[in-house]
Amino acid sequence: MVVAAAALIVTPLVQVAGPTELQVQANAQAQGPALAETNPIKYKLLEVRPGKLGRSELESGDLATISRVEKLYKKIDFSGVAWRPSPTSGADAPRRYQVSVWAPETGVIAGVYDREVLSGKDSIYKWNPQKFLDDQSKINELDFDIKFTDGSVQERAVLPLRLLGLDGRLANDLDGDFDGDGVSNGEEAKKGANPFDARDRGVAKNPLPKLPETTTPTPTSTTMSAKPQPKPSPSSSTSQPQPQPQPQPSSAQQTKPSSAKPTSTSVKPTTTTRKPYMAEQYDPYPGELLVRLKPGQEFRSGTPFGNAEVKVRSIRYKGEQNGRKSPALDHALVDASDGNRFVVKAKGLEAFAEAYEQEFGNSKPEFERVSKWFMNTFITHARVEVDYPDNSSDAKDFLIGFVGEDERVFSIPAADFDGDGVSNEDEVSLGTNPFSPDSTPHEKPKFAITSKSVKPGEVYEFVPSAKLDPNTKFLGAEGYQVSLTPDGNVRVVGSSDKWNHKFSFKVWDPLYEELATLHVESDFSEDWTPINVKAGTTLETNVMRPDEIASGMEIVSTKDELKAGGVPDWVSIGRDGEVFLKPPRSEGGSKGERRYWVRLSTGEQRVIKVNVLDPTPYAEEYKLQYPDVFVRLGEETRSHAPLATLTQGAEVFFNQPIPEEAQVSYSIEGETDASVVEREGTAEDGEQPGMVTFKATGDDLEAGDVVQVMVKASFSDGSTQHVPVYFNILPRQIAGSYNHAYETGREVLPGTPIVLHRTDVRNVPEGTDFVFFEDAEGNKNLNGWKVSVNRDTGNLVVRAPENGARPLDAVVTVSYPDGSSTDVPFHVGVKHSKPDAEAFTPRYAPETLTGGTRTSYEMLTPVPENTTFSIEENAGLDVSVDTKTGRITAVLPKDAPGGAKYNVRVRVKYPDGSEEFIDAELRKKAIADEERPRWSDIYVNAGDLASTPQGQRVPPETTFGIDASFAAKGWQVHVDKYSGRLQVLPDASVKPKSKVEVPVVVTYQDGSQRTVKVSAYVREPRQTAAPTPSTEAPTSTPTPTPSTPAPTPEPDPAPETGSSAAGWITVILGALGFLVGAGLLALQEVPVVQSNLRHLMRDLGLRR
Template identity: 75%
Template sequence: MIATPLVQVAGPAEQVGLQAQAFAQAAPQAKQPKGPTIAQTNPISYKLLEIKPGKLGRSELESGELATVSWPERLYKQIDFSGVTWRPSPTSLSFSPGGVKRYQVSVWAPEIGVLATVYDREVLSGNESVYKWNPQKFLDDQSQIHELDFDMRFTDGSVQEKVVLPLRLLGLDGRLANDPDGDFDGDGVSNSEEAKSGANPFDARDKGVAKKPLPKLPETTTPTPTPTTSAQPKPQPSSSQPTSAQPKPSTTQPKPSPTSTKPTSTQPKPQSRPTFMAEKYDPYPGELLVRLTPGEEYRSGTPFGSAEVPVRSIRYRGEQGGKKSPALDRALVDATDGNRFVVKAKGLEAFAQAYEREFGNSKPEFERAAKWFMDTFVTHARVEVEYPDNSADAKDFLVGFFGVDERAFSIPTADFDGDGVNNEDEVRLGTNPFSADSKPHEKPRFPITSKSLKPGEVYEFVPSTKLDPNTKFLGAEGLQVSLTKDGNVRVVGSRDRSKREVSFQVWDPLYKELATLYVESDFSDAWSTINVQAGTTFETNVMTQDEVKSGLEIVSTREELERNGVPEWVAIGGDGVVFLNPPRSEGATKGARRYWVRLSNGEERVIKVNVLAPASYAELYSLQYSDVFVRLGHKARSHAPLATVVHGASEFLNQPIPDEAQVSYEIVEGEGASVVAHEGTATDDEQPGMVTFDATNGGLKAGDVVKVVVRASFADESAQEVPVYFNILPHELAGSYEHAYETGRAVLPGRPIVLHRTDIRNVPEGTEFLFFEDVRGNENLAGWQVSVNRDTGNLVVRAPENGARPLDAVVTVAYPDGSSTEVPFHVGVKHGTPDAETFAPKYTQETLIGGTRTSYEMLTPVPKGTSFSIEENAGLDVGVDTQTGRITAVLPEGAPGGATYKVRVRVKYPDGSDEFIDAQLRKKATADDERPRWSDIYVLPGELASTPQARRIPPETTFGIDATFAARGWQVHVDKYSGRLQVLPDASVKPNTKIEVPVVVTFKDGSQRTVKVPAYVRTPRQPSTPTPKETTTPTPSPSTSTPTPIPEPDPAPETGSSAAGWITVILGALGFLVGAGLLALQEIPVVQSNLNHLMRDLGLRR
């Protein structure tokens, strides 16, 4: 198997530390169990674990119980290949109290890009390997089942040796790599087709196309793919004997013998235990693998999904083992977001700084850098969940980091920092693979590739960018070639006449072959070769200064020059001046042109012209766009790009691009942008290169500047990327607001109505609502009268008296930015009974608490569109809901209880009719809730009887007799403060007479309640003359005397009595009290405090 897993048996970190690099220290030797052991009766067996690339898999038990596991003791073998590993994700589950632990295995398979890189290196590169040119062997090995084995100790101290976890890798299609019809990398091409063609079956980017064909494939037979449901390896249970005594397990292990594995009849059965919540629920199912790119934040799903599971706490416990990843910005459980687990990566600069600290400017082996990355950045973040049943679960999220290209750093061809140079090249060349600003130099180009030199003449070939110090020159033997400190190629003309022309290659460490340079040795007295670039102009004098001074001239005629092959783009003057303007097409011809001329001294001499390859259109024409402004919610289009052209030291701005350049355009960056690709796709008003940006998409705001990058490709296959910037302006106000008016309204002829705006959004300050009779849509008012509130936009619409027809018109909304919009409205005409005669709205009388704001609804329905207003407020703080009619009022806190107020409300119906209704508001009184009570009184003629008030009543309550009481022969009195009632019928009152004494109860708030207390006259049984005494209801004592009632002052106006009228009675009563002595005072229920009140009210002193 090519990429086999590094697997960790998971458990609490403080007890288990199995690593692939070293074996864990064995656990303490436990006490040997007596009798059958768990390792014998209930051993652990795992199902086959199959995982797709880059995915997380979690082991499942075939048999056995995790609750019986104590800890794993030993990992037998290291599973690793070429530094590429499957990463473990430990999971532990614990309960307290009880100490039960669960050990499970979670495995993260390597990314498919890693497999693709290994396949390239082992199979396709031609390097010596067991898989060289043999893809089928690679696919077969990749499809094998591999076994991870370790010892497991149980809670009874027994040990099961070499528990086997079978592992196998599946493709993205869920099939094996050696399945001929499978598509492991998901590129639409089967595994067998890619293997036979020389493509990479693990790399979807090649789309099944090979970079180069394979040599003759080895004669191999494709085996039948192993089914994904193959039998599982069976574990071999054992007791806690030394591990050396146990045989090594295989995939076809024999069944355990009866004496060693099957329980006997005397063996104890495994005890059942309750299921804990931590076993039943998984808070983050399937979410243990987190892949982050620089600066990215990950949020898990809500714990337990949509299920409602009670928990005691969910806490983030930090990174496993206390290791802090320098790439981790933050990790937490967000209680404000449903206890989601949140983790965020730092930006690229954190990775770059860590790499700089570790390696500086050194050039480590790529495998070393990849291992450092895994050890430094990849981490486990632990979240612990506690349940109400005291069980707990610990979830370790494996946090891995990927580049801006979403590929792992360990993939050599990936580009982690997105600077266009792959990871392996950056490490090899000593630049920082995590910094886009740190990358190798651009590829140098040589505008001049040939030169004719005199012996000893020095010349420098100047590249477009400085050459790397490690640049080499291949094939330059016999020529002095060196690299200058400025990065140029310095050559010296050869003196060896046997080598008239030397060529050599310039070899760059990164880009390999850069160019082939040609150096010609000129041993004649001919003029120097003129070098000119195709597509440019050049002027020079071929004669030396001495020749010019001597008067030497070129005397060849134009006809002679043409016969000698001088083209039209070459002009030769008699004074030796040569003007060259070779077209771009001349650059395709190599070698020097030789044009012979005749001199005035009779000699003939050659003019040599070397036409160099033309500069690319992308180098000659630097394209630019002007900035574009676009409003939110609209689209905007740029102008076609213009070019800046440089000729020598002159720079020409805003130049058109020549037709021969045949530029085509495409968008390479910028969502929501489109471009006119070329002449064939342009409409009448378009030009190639015009960019249109759509600002109607969400996510934009005023002030943003959107960068769109356009790739301009020229006819010579050169290209350049040109930015165009779109500046986002605010919405045009007219398009930012939607207005509307009430619908379904109809008005009576001759009546006005108010038509309200239904949109509630505020408009910008300075907005005006206007009604113009001459705008389109308002031509046919036909007698309707319309006015509008300029600030609110509400309309007052009056229908004509006669011949009214429905009205359709528009209101103009003018915004402060100068934009405007028109809002339509419709009003119908109602013929029939007015709403005011159809509906009868009313309020019931409401009782309110003084000083408190209270509201209540109307009882009867009214048509939609009815409005309400207060016409008379009765002096109250009162308001009304204009749409529902609900009244809200505050009654004066000092008003007497029971006081009433009449509020008048105007009801305006949708058809324009209206009416007035009254609402009665009453202040709540104490008398509404209090219920004083007296018992019925039974009394004999001539005797005094009394009864107390039997209920608890509020303080400062007073009592009195209603002034209308005038029962003949009766004397009645009520205590003003206590409420005790006394009655005294005289002898004229016949037995069996009944009266009702009206007692008026006055409360602190001024409210009153009248209680009628029945009084009955009994028939005397026998005459007697006992000492007068008061009879207390309900068992009155007969008396032959006729004592006078003991009155108390009662100034309440409802009694109708005065203090003066009672003086005689009071004095008589006092005399009676003195005569009767203490006994009489004790028997008559007039308390001392009431007597004091009575004397004070009458102005008497004791």
């Protein structure tokens, strides 16, 4: 609403910055009166000058007690845009609730004054400047609820707001000078001039009727209160400036707490003394709240606290408000390398022009609609957050706006944003682009062809003389396939309904309304569907219908017949109906329909109809662009030739060369220290058309400047394009200090990609760019090779063609941030022999590792240089592999059973691109690997019992047993499970001189086992009385079964040999008879318990 816009012009933008919530305060909630009652928030009057952003100050209360703003009762509206309070920090960060208000520019207020007061339109301010001045001097109120840290709520806290002029006085102060033009407000109002427009210097634009006398008393002007600036030390910054007298809000403005009971008048406000937070003492980036940029301009703030030294924990750029970034904003950041300065850069004028074209196209919108769109689209915010050592935080919102080449905002109708001499309002009304100095009024599109006969399902495009507006409508086309193409043509599809094969529709443009009535008729005759192809493109299609193809029908016309029938070289017709078309751009669409007669195998003759459409203008098909160029002060540099982004239908191809037939010529727009290679005939050695040479010798140039040179590209078809080249000015050459190189000796299999690494190890400066230009001097013989480069690391991915591959020699261009560049050559051979994966057999030897210990070991067999390795399957282990050597490092589980085996699979990728998988067997080291238990050979008479002890010290918890496979006939054996003493008893059936090997299985604590074979021999019988045979025989002890699964048993070790123990048994048995009598001699007839024998031997003083 116009009235509301003018009345509330003083407060278009309100924001809230959030509190520092310390844990101590959060836990210090008392049971007494609520904070909303004892310590409510009361704001001082906030007065702001045009184009400035001010922060609120408290008259009473403590920001640290605020939890959040809960409810906004009134939004403030200006030019149709609503602004609301919002926290300046993220949800998880400490916050401080302050309110920031941005006041509009004087030019914006001047535009409203012209429209509401001086234009003569119906308005409450018509011919009444005093009422307008009074309304701009009123105190506006922003009210909202505040929730405190104790949970209480203060309802309708009021922030009073008022607008001051550039002179710090109110608008209705008739002696004041609001716009700063040297003429008082009262004098300008009486003369019919604009008190808010400094350009008129107090002179009225048009004679006006007699204006009402100004009778409103002039209020006393006030001055703005500023936040204290940083001091050298926090202690000195606690003193506050003396507040000046401020108007008090009315009783309706006073705050009231949220409580069921009325507030007691006897309750005194609770005051607490605490040390101020650093966020309350310091103001980062003081005064730098509003950033105004011209297209292509960069803003760089001062240091955060001026010359004061303030300790901070971090300063960071948090992005645009609500995550929205203006499409005209190139970048915004905090440059830590330059004293934490906030930096923001605008895009060039072409970004604004492109956005306008996308939004409004071929239309003439209302200027107010465009102004509102400009504000919603381009005005944005950027935020910088500061964290202090005392855990408090602050945030500074930068309002980022854009002004035109005339340094005025777009919403001023008389301003000239693009600097072409035509005002913004006039350009919008004329249909030209107000952001493009070269734009011309839109032409009314016309159709040369308005009626077309098509086959059912055939696609045809009606091509207008000018691209149609994206909002074009087709009236009467309901039920038919009619649409607008991306090129702005009308696309129709022939109807397959014989009863509705004719239809007409109107083309309705939002600006020119009805453009034409188009007629479409479906042709159901037996002719083939006409083919539409755009000049300068290729098309492959089949003219035959599916039933004709299935019947075996063919085109039998000879080449001579086709040539005689007028078939040009760019048309190829196959026997199976395949038609390949590649019309040159010169064919165009002015020659009408082409008809080429062919003879069929059925004897019939058919015609192939071809419609060649106008080619897309070069300037639309090829969008040129230059990479940024860097040049040192006082030096001269030359850009690369421009590359093009080619758009063909829905496909987009980047970095494409410009075709020779386009015959582009280049020229420099404006006055600048730059020149361009105009065309092919003017290029000298090493030059290419379009290369721009720039001399950074201007006296006004400084390091950090960005100079835009505008190049006009004119194509052979008459279309033109303006292409900017950006020259970044660097301090008074990095190239030459780096010796870049790539791996050598690499060969690749045809059709297989490989990665070619840089071999130089130095880090390159930030901003270095590795680029592979296919049109570079050293890259003209690619012959089917595909090359891409990582622009940051410089590593290459190269792929040889499948067929006819030859060695590749090419170069990578390295561009440094100082504008210097160098070409780095590389060579890749082609491998025609068998792949490396077949020629090499890498393997790992089985490796035994100690559990719980990190161990590494190498591969056994050599592999070619530049072979890489990676783990494919880790078998559940902590295992890694050296990517270059294949060295494996692994940690086996400490609690795994001894002898456990793991197979790790390794991927081997060879330098020729082939690969294979190999296995590495890892085995956990077992106790059985090192222990060597030993028994002496046993010599025994048939029918006698003999034994031998285990002769080595063994680890604790070792057990012994007889392998279950032992089944020697006539032999009884037994081994003590814990001591290992082995007893054998051959019966009388065993022949003398017989020998057996008793397999003794030794099981260790870790579950590993070792089998030792002990030899037992039967003696020749003595010529003595035969002993009484034993009535009992020893029994075999079965092999213990390991309780742990997994490890594979080791192979049986070789048998150990030793001395006989037969004499020992005789001595021990004799001792037994001497001590306990003949009854114990029966022990000879049963297996002897080894532990008892050991005790007896020790008591008798017997030693081995």
